[in-house]
Amino acid sequence: MSVHSRIHSPALADKLMTAEEAAELIPSGATIGMSGFTGAGYPKAVPQALAKRIEAEHARGRPFKVSVWTGASTAPELDGALAKADGIEMRLPYQSDPTCRERINAGQMEYIDIHLSHVAQHVWFGFLGKLDVAVVEVVGIHADGSLIPSTSIGNNKTWLDQADKIIIEVNTRQDARLAGMHDVYYGTQIPPHRKPIPILSAGDRIGEASLRCDPSKVIAVVETDAPDRNSAFAAPDATSEAIAGHIIDFLGHEVKKGRLPASLLPLQSGVGNVANAVMAGLQTSPFEEMTAYTEVLQDGMLNLLRSGKLAFASATALSLSPAGNEAFERDLSFYRDRIVLRPQEISNHPEVIRRLGVIAMNGLIEADIYGNVNSTHIGGTRIMNGIGGSGDFARNAYLSFFMTPSTAKHGTISAIVPMVTHVDHTEHDVQVIVTEQGLADLRGLSPKKRAGQIIANCAHPSFRPALSAYYDAAMHRSPGLHTPHLMSEAFDWIPNWKAAQG
Numbered sequence: 001m002s003v004h005s006r007i008h009s010p011a012l013a014d015k016l017m018t019a020e021e022a023a024e025l026i027p028s029g030a031t032i033g034m035s036g037f038t039g040a041g042y043p044k045a046v047p048q049a050l051a052k053r054i055e056a057e058h059a060r061g062r063p064f065k066v067s068v069w070t071g072a073s074t075a076p077e078l079d080g081a082l083a084k085a086d087g088i089e090m091r092l093p094y095q096s097d098p099t100c101r102e103r104i105n106a107g108q109m110e111y112i113d114i115h116l117s118h119v120a121q122h123v124w125f126g127f128l129g130k131l132d133v134a135v136v137e138v139v140g141i142h143a144d145g146s147l148i149p150s151t152s153i154g155n156n157k158t159w160l161d162q163a164d165k166i167i168i169e170v171n172t173r174q175d176a177r178l179a180g181m182h183d184v185y186y187g188t189q190i191p192p193h194r195k196p197i198p199i200l201s202a203g204d205r206i207g208e209a210s211l212r213c214d215p216s217k218v219i220a221v222v223e224t225d226a227p228d229r230n231s232a233f234a235a236p237d238a239t240s241e242a243i244a245g246h247i248i249d250f251l252g253h254e255v256k257k258g259r260l261p262a263s264l265l266p267l268q269s270g271v272g273n274v275a276n277a278v279m280a281g282l283q284t285s286p287f288e289e290m291t292a293y294t295e296v297l298q299d300g301m302l303n304l305l306r307s308g309k310l311a312f313a314s315a316t317a318l319s320l321s322p323a324g325n326e327a328f329e330r331d332l333s334f335y336r337d338r339i340v341l342r343p344q345e346i347s348n349h350p351e352v353i354r355r356l357g358v359i360a361m362n363g364l365i366e367a368d369i370y371g372n373v374n375s376t377h378i379g380g381t382r383i384m385n386g387i388g389g390s391g392d393f394a395r396n397a398y399l400s401f402f403m404t405p406s407t408a409k410h411g412t413i414s415a416i417v418p419m420v421t422h423v424d425h426t427e428h429d430v431q432v433i434v435t436e437q438g439l440a441d442l443r444g445l446s447p448k449k450r451a452g453q454i455i456a457n458c459a460h461p462s463f464r465p466a467l468s469a470y471y472d473a474a475m476h477r478s479p480g481l482h483t484p485h486l487m488s489e490a491f492d493w494i495p496n497w498k499a500a501q502g
Helices: 019-023 046-059 076-084 098-105 116-125 156-162 238-256 273-283 299-307 322-330 332-336 350-356 390-396 447-457 464-477 493-501
Strands: 031-034 066-069 088-092 133-141 147-149 165-171 218-224 267-269 290-293 310-315 339-341 359-363 366-368 399-403 432-435 438-441
Touching: 019 046, 019 218, 031 156, 046 076, 066 076, 076 088, 076 098, 088 098, 116 156, 133 156, 238 273, 238 399, 238 432, 238 438, 267 273, 267 299, 273 299, 273 359, 290 350, 299 310, 299 322, 299 332, 322 332, 350 390, 359 390, 390 399, 438 447, 447 464
Parallel strands: 031 066, 031 133, 066 088, 133 165, 165 218, 267 290, 267 359, 290 310, 310 339, 359 399, 399 432
Antiparallel strands: 133 147, 432 438
């Protein structure tokens, strides 16, 4: 399909140029707001052209770096290309690229890990400084210059509003039928003028189908024809299926107790194979007419929509496998009536999450015996990916699950430890911890009772005796303390962890 059939603004059609020409318009030292959220809807040509330009400048002995803001993680064509070119000075708010991670942990790239719901408002408040350029992928451009979003919205609304200059990538590979699936809310305000966000159910539409864009700020329009990074998901294994089974049994128990309706409350699920296993388990569960209010829609939710078990899903991005993306495009007209994509400041908004009573399900790296969760750091010092939206949902959810296999590295590392080496979610925000071993319902429990539940129900049998011995020793040597710990021994497991890393 010709890009000209996607651009209905003559003024913006006149700004068509190559990605290389557009990259030349970005100066060294610029802060760039790029579209993209979990490998969906990110610009694909301009970042690669910019990376090549940076490499050429470095070869001439000229330093050239930019700061990159996005919605969340992107893909090798963006994060990977710029990181390999040593072109990123600072990155926020979330990343999952191995080269980025390596440079961050080597001290060669600055990284700011932020709750995803905070990013847009921090930009509006002026906390993060000036945004020079927005580079945003779209499906098409209307005659008035407004933009049809792609497979994610993320922070695009804010980038387009706040950037001095705008570069638009029109991706003809993205399906034009995405038009109408989006809901861009322009009612957010800066304090003290904020008003309630009028969302009362996951399917409510409160905004506009397109992104507003000032044509006078657009300096380039670039044609692209490239797919999103659609990563395949592993089939659910016995461990993830066991975790899913524990969660589904628990939800059934909550329905019987009258604490949840038969259709549950809106579901939020993090990214990954365990999350998809939970969605697959819900396929054969007794729950009907479910809804989702989440940040990312994966294959599992797509399948639930197709079967009718899930009535509606709200998110800010799609994150599909190749097979999932093929199924989505094949039945896009069906899904368009059952999916809405919103800016992440709305998909992750604490006010809405609490009002709707979201059931939050997120992963972790390690949890300690008192229920504190580390979801971002290895050994307390090295970043893995980032906190993402897990904190937005966990603190404000009706029910907050954190789930993980009980061990890592072929059983040599326990996910349950005496004390987490980094705290992302305190015990106050963690209600239920789940591993394949079992489930610990921590609601209404004091720290000591939490420890008993977590060790007995969640720890792997190989590590349970050592955890029990640590807790018993802490109780014996520090009697009467509210949260018994042996501070000189709490991190004795770290050398063993490092050894297991090789």
